[in-house]
Amino acid sequence: MDATDIHVPVAISTAHVHLTPAVIEELFSDMYRLHERSRLLQPTQYAAKESVTLIGPHGRLSNVRIIGPPRAVNQVELSRNDALTLGIDAPERKSGDLEGTPGIFIEGPRTRVKLERGVICALRHVHMGPFDADRLGLKDQDRIDVFTEGPTRRILFRDVLVRVSADYRLELHLDADDGRAAGLSSGDYVLLGGQSTQRPNG
Ligand SMILES: [Zn+2]
Incomplete structure (x- = not known):
């Protein structure tokens, strides 16, 4: 997938x-x-x-x-x-x-x-369990792009940290500044855009 x-x-x-x-x-x-x-x-x-x-x-x-x-x-x-x-x-x-x-x-x-x-x-990060990580081809510490849908003010977040653990459920965590900038509230949805092409240091 x-x-x-x-x-x-x-x-x-x-x-x-x-x-x-x-x-x-x-x-x-x-x-x-x-x-x-x-x-x-x-x-x-x-x-x-x-x-x-x-x-x-x-x-x-x-x-x-x-x-x-x-x-x-x-x-x-x-x-x-x-x-x-x-x-x-x-x-x-x-x-x-x-x-x-x-x-x-x-x-x-x-x-x-x-x-x-x-x-x-x-750091902006997305939590997920091993099942979601597998089907997305991702592993812990990977970096992915995340983007918002909608007709206006669409935003792309680069290099979002992937956190994988059996204790996690699929969820993007942003701070209040990012939420406001992107017009996002808790419970809204974003799309994953695949792995970031250039990995940041570390
Ligand atoms: Zn978190």
Whole structure:
């Protein structure tokens, strides 16, 4: 099957944080457990009822959602606009690639915690399970083109990172800046345009 036949649902991610159990306890209370507000399409992932405030040198972002379940490593995912608001030069990275990334202050009901690192602008990426990867001829870490349909303001995203895992469902993840630029909302569909012809470094 050709990749261009595949419609992929979109999820637009606003600024959010993944936190360790230890930081959640510091921010909320001892032995604190997150409360699920809504399930995300990716299995086991949920938006928590709990939110935090991010504080950078130039400003703050409040009502920033915690995405559960808790993780082994803290990660703060911002759009470029969020990063400008905070005054933090967040590099474009894939999830989990946090070497040399800037830190941030996070405020919860109990206290303010300083993370030494973990602030990124997440690379555009599309999640998929092994079955979809096989039928599309793709593997983890490949880069593909993704484009929007419609009569106007069509946009082509180059070099979108492919993430394959048995735990994933087919879904494109964009940040709020990209979503706005492309006129896309969560639940809309885009088309895969095949593998990018020129692979970026790394
Ligand atoms: Zn994702």
